Amino acid sequence: MAFQLLLNFIIAVVWMFMSSSMTATTFIIGYLIGFLLIFLTRRFFKQRLYTGRLWAALKLTLLFFKELTLSNISVLLLVIRPKLNIQPRIFAMLTELETDWEVTLLSSLITLTPGTIVVHVSDDQRTLYIHAIDAEDAEEAIESIKNTFEKAIREVSRT
Amino acid sequence: MKTNDVILQTTTKVVFFIIFLFSIHIFFAGHFAPGGGFVGGLLTTGALLLLLLAFDLKTVQKALPFNFIIVIGIGLLLSLGTAAGSIFFNVPFFTHAFDHFTLPLFGETELHTAMIFDAGVYLVVVGSALTMIQTIGGDA
Numbered sequence: 001m002a003f004q005l006l007l008n009f010i011i012a013v014v015w016m017f018m019s020s021s022m023t024a025t026t027f028i029i030g031y032l033i034g035f036l037l038i039f040l041t042r043r044f045f046k047q048r049l050y051t052g053r054l055w056a057a058l059k060l061t062l063l064f065f066k067e068l069t070l071s072n073i074s075v076l077l078l079v080i081r082p083k084l085n086i087q088p089r090i091f092a093m094l095t096e097l098e099t100d101w102e103v104t105l106l107s108s109l110i111t112l113t114p115g116t117i118v119v120h121v122s123d124d125q126r127t128l129y130i131h132a133i134d135a136e137d138a139e140e141a142i143e144s145i146k147n148t149f150e151k152a153i154r155e156v157s158r159t
Numbered sequence: 160m161k162t163n164d165v166i167l168q169t170t171t172k173v174v175f176f177i178i179f180l181f182s183i184h185i186f187f188a189g190h191f192a193p194g195g196g197f198v199g200g201l202l203t204t205g206a207l208l209l210l211l212l213a214f215d216l217k218t219v220q221k222a223l224p225f226n227f228i229i230v231i232g233i234g235l236l237l238s239l240g241t242a243a244g245s246i247f248f249n250v251p252f253f254t255h256a257f258d259h260f261t262l263p264l265f266g267e268t269e270l271h272t273a274m275i276f277d278a279g280v281y282l283v284v285v286g287s288a289l290t291m292i293q294t295i296g297g298d299a
Contacts, residue, residue, distance in 0.1 A: 100165050100168070100169045101169055103165055103166070103169075104165060104166050104169035104170060107166050108166070108170075118166075120162075120163075121163045121165055121166060122163065123163050125163065125165060
C-alpha cells in the first residue's frame, strides 16, 4: 500500500520534471498516468492495488457514521423511557485482529458508538471486555455489529 | 500488575505529532496572531508529557537524549544574544530590527529579530518544564 502510493507520487514528480512545469495540474496528470502504469503492472506487486484499501477505508468510515447515528437514536430512546428497565453488563468478546493499530481502531469504534464501552483489553490482545448499557436481548445484535466492524477493519488491513 | 496500554500508546503515536505540529504553528503565529514562544513551548512540553505518560521515563529519555538543563542554557544564550546584538549597531540595548525579504518558497516574508528572542523563550520554557517533570517523576 505505502510502497505503491510512494511509487505513484514519484512517477508524478518525474512527470513534472519531464514536462518541466511545476504546477498542480501537471502533478495531477502525472499522478493519473502513474496510476495507470501501476494498474497495468499490478501482477508484479505482492500486495493488492492500493485503491482497494482506500475504498475499504472509505466504506469503514461510512459504516461508522451509519452506526453512530443509529446507536445514538437507540440511546436517546433509552434515556426518555419512563421506566428504566435496562440490563447493563460486561461481557468478553474474542477478536481475531492482531496488530496494535487494528485493536485500537476497533476499540475506538466500539466506544464511539453509544451503548457500548471498551473497559479493558487483555494482555494478549485477544479479548476485549465491553460494557453494554442494555445487553438483555441485544447481546447477539451487538456481536453482529462487532462482526461488521471487525470485518470492515480486516478488509482494510488485508494485504 | 501491568495493564495493557495498547489503546493509549497507539493513540499517542498519532496525537503526539498533531500536538507538536500545532505547537510549531502557534510559535510562528506569535507576531500577528495569538501565540508566541511561551505558549508554543508549553504545547511542546504537553506533547512530550503525553509521551511520558503513555510510555515510561526511560524509553522517552532513550528516544530524546537531550540534557534539558543545557536546553535552558541555549535558550537563555539565544535571548541574551539577540538583546546584545543591538550594541554592535550603536542603538540602545534590546532594539529589534526587521525588514521584508523575498525568500524562495515563502515569497514576501517579514523577518524580525524578535523571532530569535522568541525561540530563546521557547527553549527555556521547554527545558525548564521538562527538567522539573523528569526530576519529580524520575527517582534517579
